[in-house]
Amino acid sequence: MTPQTSHSGQDVPARVLVIDDCVDLHRLLKVRLGAEGYEMIEAVGGEDGLMRARRDTPDVVLLDLEMPGLDGFEVLRALKEDPRLQDVPVIVLSGLDSPGDKVTAFDLGAIDFVGKPFDMAELRARVRSALKISSLMRMLEQRAQLDGLTGLWNRAYFETQWANEAKRARRHDHPLSLAIVDIDRFKDVNDSYGHPAGDAVIQGLARLFQRELRGSDIACRYGGEEFALVMPETSPSSALALCERIREEFGALSWPRHPGRGVTFSCGIAGARGGVPVDPADWVEIADSNLYAAKRSGRDRSIMTDLTPEPGIRQAS
Amino acid sequence: MGQSGSDGPRGSALLTSSFAEDPAYAGLIRRFIAGMPERIREIECAVDASDVDRLRVVAHQLKGAAPGYGFETIGAAAGAVEAGIEGHAPASIEHVRDDVRVLIERCRSTLPGQGANAA
Incomplete structure (x- = not known):
C-alpha cells in the first residue's frame, strides 16, 4: 500500500x-x-x-x-x-x-x-x-506519516504498521516478509553530481516501488537512502523474487543528470511462510544484517533469511 | 410551527404535522400516525399498572421523536409528563395524571375520526 x-x-x-x-x-x-x-x-x-x-x-x-x-x-x-x-x-x-x-x-x-x-x-x-x-x-x-521527498510512508508509519503486520501474521499463521533496501554508493552520487541528482535517484526508486508492489504491500522511506518494504501474505522466496526484479529494473535505469553512471541497491530480506515467534524488532535486525551482508559481499544483490522452521540463507545477485 | 388544530381536550380539531406540506415527510407522518393507537395503549397500560418507569420511558421517547415528525405539541406534552415524573421522588401516577391526560388527548387528535372533525 x-x-x-x-x-x-x-x-x-x-x-x-x-x-x-x-x-x-x-x-x-x-x-x-x-x-x-x-x-x-x-x-x-x-x-x-x-x-x-x-x-x-x-x-x-x-x-x-x-x-x-x-x-x-x-x-x-x-x-x-x-x-x-x-x-x-x-x-x-x-x-x-x-x-x-x-x-x-x-x-x-x-x-x-x-x-x-x-x-x-x-x-x-x-x-x-x-x-x-x-x-x-x-x-x-x-x-504526518508521509515522506515529503518520495510520497512514500515515513519511518514512524513503518514502525506502527510493521508491529501490526507482524502481530497479525503470527496470530493467523500467515506469511510475511520484510525487505530493507539501501542505495549503493549513494554518497558518491550526491558528491559527484549534486544533491538534486541524489534526490532524483531516491525518487526514481520510490516510483519503482509504487509501480511494482501490490496494493497490500507497504513501502516506506526508512532513512536517507534506505527503504523498508513490508510484504504481507508473501513468502520469503516470493519477496526475494520481487526484490530481485525491482533491483534489476533499478540497475537498468538511465539517469538524465548522470547518464553514464548507473545506480544499484542492496537488499536484506527476512520473511516467514507462517507466523513465527520472532519479535518484530529482531525481525528488522535480521533483515538489516542481511542488507549489510549484501553490502559486504559486493553490493547490488539481495540476501534473504527464511525465518520459518529449518531456516536457510539464500543469496542472489 | 405549522401545526394546525388546538391543544384542547377530546373534541378539538384534527392535529396535523407541521411538515404536512413537505412531500419528503408524507410516508413518515403516515407511519407515525399509524403507530399512534399502540402508543396510546402503552401509555394507558403504564397508567393502569401504575408503572411510572415505563410511563417515563414512553414519554421520554415521544418527547424526542414527535417533534421530528412535526408534532411539536405532542413532544411538549410528553416532556411535561417526563418532567412531572422526574420532579417527584418517589413519583406516582397521581403526580402526572393531568399531564398524561393532555398527552393522550394530543396523541388521539392526530387520528382521523377521533377529534372534532369526527364529531
Whole structure:
C-alpha cells in the first residue's frame, strides 16, 4: 500500500450508525439522513450499538444517552477505548441536556451534543461537519506519516504498521516478509553530481516501488537512502523474487543528470511462510544484517533469511 | 410551527404535522400516525399498572421523536409528563395524571375520526 492508494474508499457513502432505543427516531433518521446519501445502520440499544460499531466500523455515530441496559455514556467510553473506533466521531443525540450531562459526554470524547427534540436541518449540518472534521483529521494524520521527498510512508508509519503486520501474521499463521533496501554508493552520487541528482535517484526508486508492489504491500522511506518494504501474505522466496526484479529494473535505469553512471541497491530480506515467534524488532535486525551482508559481499544483490522452521540463507545477485 | 388544530381536550380539531406540506415527510407522518393507537395503549397500560418507569420511558421517547415528525405539541406534552415524573421522588401516577391526560388527548387528535372533525 502506497499513500496514493490508501483512500480508495472516498466514493463509498459515509456510514452513519444510530444507537437509540426509540424506533420512531430510527425510522425518521433512516429516511431523512438516508436521503443525504448516507448508509444508515440501526442499533436499538447500547450492546447492539457496540456490536454494530465493531462489525461495521461507521464513519459517524449518533448516540442516545438514556437507554435500557448499557447507557450512552458507557457506550461512548467503550468506543473511545477501542483502538479501531476511537477516532470515529460521536454525536450525542439526547433528551438529557443538563450542563453536567454535556460536560461528561464531551469529556468522554463526544465531538458534538444535540438535544432532543432536534431540528433536522441542524442535525444534517452537524453530521456533515463531524464527517468533514474527521476527514481532515485523517488527512493530517496521513500527512504526518508521509515522506515529503518520495510520497512514500515515513519511518514512524513503518514502525506502527510493521508491529501490526507482524502481530497479525503470527496470530493467523500467515506469511510475511520484510525487505530493507539501501542505495549503493549513494554518497558518491550526491558528491559527484549534486544533491538534486541524489534526490532524483531516491525518487526514481520510490516510483519503482509504487509501480511494482501490490496494493497490500507497504513501502516506506526508512532513512536517507534506505527503504523498508513490508510484504504481507508473501513468502520469503516470493519477496526475494520481487526484490530481485525491482533491483534489476533499478540497475537498468538511465539517469538524465548522470547518464553514464548507473545506480544499484542492496537488499536484506527476512520473511516467514507462517507466523513465527520472532519479535518484530529482531525481525528488522535480521533483515538489516542481511542488507549489510549484501553490502559486504559486493553490493547490488539481495540476501534473504527464511525465518520459518529449518531456516536457510539464500543469496542472489 | 405549522401545526394546525388546538391543544384542547377530546373534541378539538384534527392535529396535523407541521411538515404536512413537505412531500419528503408524507410516508413518515403516515407511519407515525399509524403507530399512534399502540402508543396510546402503552401509555394507558403504564397508567393502569401504575408503572411510572415505563410511563417515563414512553414519554421520554415521544418527547424526542414527535417533534421530528412535526408534532411539536405532542413532544411538549410528553416532556411535561417526563418532567412531572422526574420532579417527584418517589413519583406516582397521581403526580402526572393531568399531564398524561393532555398527552393522550394530543396523541388521539392526530387520528382521523377521533377529534372534532369526527364529531
